[in-house]
Every structure is written in structure tokens, then in C-alpha cells.
Amino acid sequence: MCAERINHQDTGRPEGERLQKVMAAAGVASRRVSEELIVQGRVRVNGTVVTELGRRIDPTSDLLEVDGSAVQLDATKRYVMLNKPTGVVSSMRDDRGRPDLRGFTDEYEERLFNVGRLDADTSGLLLLTNDGESANVLAHPSFGVTKTYIATVRGSVAPATLTKLTRGIELDDGPIAADKARLLQTSAGQSIVEVTLHSGRNRIVRRMLDAVGHPVVALVRRQFGPLHLGTLKSGATRDLTKIELGQVLTLARSKSERM
Numbered sequence: 001m002c003a004e005r006i007n008h009q010d011t012g013r014p015e016g017e018r019l020q021k022v023m024a025a026a027g028v029a030s031r032r033v034s035e036e037l038i039v040q041g042r043v044r045v046n047g048t049v050v051t052e053l054g055r056r057i058d059p060t061s062d063l064l065e066v067d068g069s070a071v072q073l074d075a076t077k078r079y080v081m082l083n084k085p086t087g088v089v090s091s092m093r094d095d096r097g098r099p100d101l102r103g104f105t106d107e108y109e110e111r112l113f114n115v116g117r118l119d120a121d122t123s124g125l126l127l128l129t130n131d132g133e134s135a136n137v138l139a140h141p142s143f144g145v146t147k148t149y150i151a152t153v154r155g156s157v158a159p160a161t162l163t164k165l166t167r168g169i170e171l172d173d174g175p176i177a178a179d180k181a182r183l184l185q186t187s188a189g190q191s192i193v194e195v196t197l198h199s200g201r202n203r204i205v206r207r208m209l210d211a212v213g214h215p216v217v218a219l220v221r222r223q224f225g226p227l228h229l230g231t232l233k234s235g236a237t238r239d240l241t242k243i244e245l246g247q248v249l250t251l252a253r254s255k256s257e258r259m
Contacts, residue, residue: 016056019043022064026071027242042067063253070249078110079240079248080128083232086218090117090126101128104237115139116224119203124149124221125229127248128237134252138225143255144198146179148223149205153214157183157191161212165195169211173201176208190217225251 023034023043035053037043043050044065045057057064059073082104084090092113094100098120105112105128115127116139129135138145168177180196191214195205206216222229226247232238240248 016058019050019055019057022057022059022073026073028066028071037066069246070253072245072249077131078129079245080112080237081227081240082126082128082237083229083234084118084123084126085234086121086123089120090114118221122219125224125227127224137252137256141200145225146196146198147221148196150220150222151193151195151205151209151216152218153191153193153209153216155214156186157193157214164212165208171207171211
């Protein structure tokens with residue numbers, strides 16, 4: 001066995017690519033800086049810290065982390081944030097002829113699809129990607145990625161109502177509680193409320209607020225997991241930043257370990 005291994009090393013080509021080269025190609029840092037990161041123990045491959053510069057990895061199968069943040073090594077994967085307008089259904093093809101997501105994905109070469117859904121009458125942050133594995137994890141209802149909504153509702157919302165939302169209410173399909181609920185503004189017979197929760201149940205924010213006597217007039221999703229809508233205009237798209245992508249992949253990988 002030893003002789004065979006030595007012969008393979010002498011005559012065969014080493015498998016994989018040098019770690020620092022892969023890191024540089026992924027845009028982490030230059031090769032020299034990547035080498036420093038490795039030596040400092042700030043790089044993990046498949047969950048294990050790597051400190052040797054001669055380490056080789058397979059970019060198609062190995063998982064890379066730098067400073068605890070996941071790095072995407074597959075350059076064919078794309079991740080796009082959309083500020084979905086109202087009136088658009090979260091589908092790539094609507095069988096009723098309503099406006100769908102193709103109006104926003106056709107400009108991209110990759111075949112993108114949506115991670116989760118927003119109701120047609122709900123606007124805001126929607127993640128589009130061609131990374132099916134990560135998308136399935138992030139959209140899986142059992143993992144409950146945190147989402148934050150800004151709701152304009154009828155009436156003046158009292159502090160007791162906010163407490164009720166966070167302590168839990170009973171709906172037709174079972175009990176539900178918001179992680180957070182706070183009043184942002186009240187005027188002219190309407191209130192603006194911020195609601196954060198991790199449930200993926202259908203129209204859950206609208207049903208919760210309706211159940212406490214404050215029907216929703218307008219609803220916007222401002223946050224999905226680590227992603228924030230920011231100043232992205234309605235109907236606009238943009239690629240995730242490297243920091244955002246690292247946060248999303250880290251979240252997806254941490255949850256996939258529980259599957």
C-alpha cells in the first residue's frame with residue numbers, strides 16, 4: 001500500500017487545487033493575503049481549521065469558511081435581491097395571466113427562481129437564485145428563517161395588542177406568536193407596525209393582525225434572514241454583496257446540518 005501511494009504521488013497529478021488559489025479565485029483576498037488567513041487559523045474546510053499552505057481542496061464539493069462566514073466557490077451560482085412590487089405573483093409563470101417574476105429574471109443569463117413567496121398584494125424583499133440546494137433550505141418551513149414586515153393597519157394599535165401578538169394568538173390553523181412587534185407610528189386612523197417572526201405559514205402577518213382587530217392596508221417585507229431591503233427601489237434588483245452572500249450561505253449551511 002505504501003509503495004503504491006508513493007508511486008501515485010511521484011507520477012500522478014495532485015488532486016484538487018491549492019487552497020489559497022481557490023480563495024483568490026473566489027474573491028476572498030489575494031493569494032498572499034489568503035495564505036496569511038490560512039496560517040492565522042481563520043480558514044475552515046468542511047468544518048475543520050486548515051493552517052497548512054499546501055492543502056488542496058475540490059472547489060466542486062468542499063465547503064469553505066473564512067472567519068466563520070461561508071464562501072461560495074461555484075461561480076455559476078447567482079443570488080439576487082428583488083424589491084417585489086404589489087400586484088406581482090411569486091411565480092415564474094402564472095396560469096391566470098397575472099404579472100409574474102419573469103419580468104425581473106429575464107434580464108439574467110442564469111435561470112433564477114424565488115426563495116419562498118410573497119403574496120401578490122405584499123411588496124418587499126424576495127431572494128432570487130439558481131442555487132437550488134440553498135434555496136430549499138432557506139424556504140423550508142421547519143427551519144423558520146426570520147422575516148421582518150412593516151404593516152400599515154387600520155385603527156390605533158395599543159401596547160396591549162402588541163403584547164398579545166408576541167405572547168401568542170390562536171388562528172384556524174393553530175397558535176402563532178410574533179418574535180417581536182412594535183408600533184412605529186399612529187395617525188389619521190391608521191398605525192404602522194413592525195412585526196418580526198419566523199413562521200412560513202400562508203398570509204400569516206395579515207391573519208395575525210386581522211385577528212387582533214387591525215386589518216392590513218399595506219404590507220412590506222423589509223428583512224429576510226440577514227438580508228435587509230435598504231434603499232432598493234420597488235421593482236429593482238441587485239446582486240447580493242459578498243458580505244450578504246456569506247451571511248446567507250452560512251445560514252443555509254447551518255440549517256442544512258439539521259436536515
